[in-house]
Amino acid sequence: MNVTALGYVLLGLLARESRSGYDLAQNLRRPVGFFWAANHSQIYPQLARLEEEGLVEHEVVDQRDRPAKKVYTLTPRGRETLRTWLVEPLTFPTYRDELTLKAYSLWLADRVEAARMLREHAEEHRAREAVCQTYVDDLTDHASEALTRVDTPEFAAYVAAQRGVSIAREARSWCLWVARLLEAQTPLTEAQLRSLPMPPS
Amino acid sequence: MNVTALGYVLLGLLARESRSGYDLAQNLRRPVGFFWAANHSQIYPQLARLEEEGLVEHEVVDQRDRPAKKVYTLTPRGRETLRTWLVEPLTFPTYRDELTLKAYSLWLADRVEAARMLREHAEEHRAREAVCQTYVDDLTDHASEALTRVDTPEFAAYVAAQRGVSIAREARSWCLWVARLLEAQTPLTEAQLRSLPMPPS
DNA sequence: TGTTGCTATGTATAGAATGACATATGTTAC
DNA sequence: GTAACATATGTCATTCTATACATAGCAACA
Structure with missing residues (x-):
């Protein structure tokens, strides 16, 4: 099996x-x-x-x-x-993220082109966030009863959709931060390098 | 080619x-x-x-x-x-996230076992965040000069490592949120359902 | 009547990933 | 001596994935 x-x-x-x-x-x-x-x-x-x-x-x-x-x-x-x-530990652990992969070689890229690529990607994540937020809102509006119990399909869909929102926001936030750094005048200041708004730990 | x-x-x-x-x-x-x-x-x-x-x-x-x-x-x-x-748009767009996949079927799972799995996963992300933060700190301490210019390998490593920190925090935050919901008494309140700390948009 | 388009189910083929198998050098510890 | 371990490079079989190919029913429209 x-x-x-x-x-x-x-x-x-x-x-x-x-x-x-x-x-x-x-x-x-x-x-x-x-x-x-x-x-x-x-x-x-x-x-x-x-x-x-x-x-x-x-x-x-x-x-x-x-x-x-x-x-x-x-x-x-x-x-x-x-x-x-x-409830098993993750069975298929291979994580792959092409965007961070590109980031790792970003020092070779054309600054203007790279910033444009990142802003386009941020825009895609904005759209994805909107779609996921729609699912969240629909469930909140039309299945509020089911959401109060964790053994409903609606509850599971809700937490999954929230994850979609959360991931999209994180990605967008990071893309815009890097784009701003690429577009800024060098030398960058320490404040600029620390300016990535991080999700709360 | x-x-x-x-x-x-x-x-x-x-x-x-x-x-x-x-x-x-x-x-x-x-x-x-x-x-x-x-x-x-x-x-x-x-x-x-x-x-x-x-x-x-x-x-x-x-x-x-x-x-x-x-x-x-x-x-x-x-x-x-x-x-x-x-600077090309993402060429290999297939995104895969086994954890959110499991979340989508979470309504079927044993609550206690599922919460345990999520807390274990949160712990893994805490460790991953620590590793990525080490890279960030090392670069900040030993390559602060190179970080002020975006065309250095150190700068690229810095933004990639920050992404690692950011992703790990997002994942951990979400895992703990869902674990708390699974462990809470039902019916859940609206405040509990909204209590996921989201990265800033 | 023909064309487009959505529903519906498959196959073929080539490329990519996984895990096992295989070999060899040199160091260190017992 | 020998066993364990890190370095170092490869192959093989199987499975998975992606893209394209292939077929067909039915509806709407020109």
């Missing part, structure tokens, strides 16, 4: 609601895609593997105005597998 | 100093590994590919008390390739 990271993503979505592979692919674009992206060519084979191991089942559902679909449902065994994974 | 992310990592390290594959593998564990991890079985073939494309060169260096090594050096063409990549 060797489940991959993508496998757990799919189990997590199916734990909330039964879905088709196509639906799962959509979910792995917008809401969940901020944390784990994948496209349909990975999802369909992965679903087949999960079914082989008895973690999901599917049922063909005919539709009137659309092609038929395979609706996948989590099995009790799939649910247990997911529950176990949740 | 199709350079992979790992390729750029290696070019970025070699731009600072010529190194052997073994040295690069060490660097991709501790300092740079926080942003891009890799092991030697990827590095050696990658170096060969970079050399084929004329971005790096190597020279065999005999050592008295150790086995001989291949010291790789960045070529002018490699330097240009790196410089170009730096």
Whole structure:
């Protein structure tokens, strides 16, 4: 029973609601895609593997105005597998951050171009923050009851969306700080170097 | 001239100093590994590919008390390739965060076990923050002159290390927030749900 | 009738990453 | 002597990922 990271993503979505592979692919674009992206060519084979191991089942559902679909449902065994994974230490620890990677070689770059790149990236994170904040607000407005209990899907979605907001703000804050340093006159002052607003420890 | 992310990592390290594959593998564990991890079985073939494309060169260096090594050096063409990549929009956009992924299914988990997992993870980030802060402090203490100019390797290392601190604090802050919610008595109050200390926008 | 577009499910292929396997030199400690 | 350990470089098998290719139903519109 060797489940991959993508496998757990799919189990997590199916734990909330039964879905088709196509639906799962959509979910792995917008809401969940901020944390784990994948496209349909990975999802369909992965679903087949999960079914082989008895973690999901599917049922063909005919539709009137659309092609038929395979609706996948989590099995009790799939649910247990997911529950176990949740509280384990991180299984796939490889962290990758291309932006910080570029930062590490920033001393070679054209100052003006680099500042522009960072400001563009800050803007992307502003947009991402807005999307995540929308999820937070929707849950606060329309599911305030469910949010008071930690065993609801809404609660889990809420803390995940807050993480999205938090990560986007951190990234944006850092991008703008570096952009300002690149655009400032040298020599930089100590105050400028210390001017990164840090999240509270 | 199709350079992979790992390729750029290696070019970025070699731009600072010529190194052997073994040295690069060490660097991709501790300092740079926080942003891009890799092991030697990827590095050696990658170096060969970079050399084929004329971005790096190597020279065999005999050592008295150790086995001989291949010291790789960045070529002018490699330097240009790196410089170009730096200011491009992100080329490898896939973002993956296993922790937020787990959070999304947290409603299924055992509260006590989940809180323990999150506190363990917070502790890991505290340690990571300390390591990154050490780099920041070292640079501040021993390279304050170089930090005033943005075209020094020290400046780039400084902003990258600050990012490490920033990311670790954000992660720790969020983990402890969720752990507190899981350990609190239900129903949760609105104040508790809003109590995540956010990095400034 | 044809074209565009969304739904829906797959395969093929090439590249990348992981972990295991494999080898060799030299130092230090027992 | 030999065992453990750090340095040093590589390969191999398997798995994972990304991109493109491929097919098909149905609706809306021109």
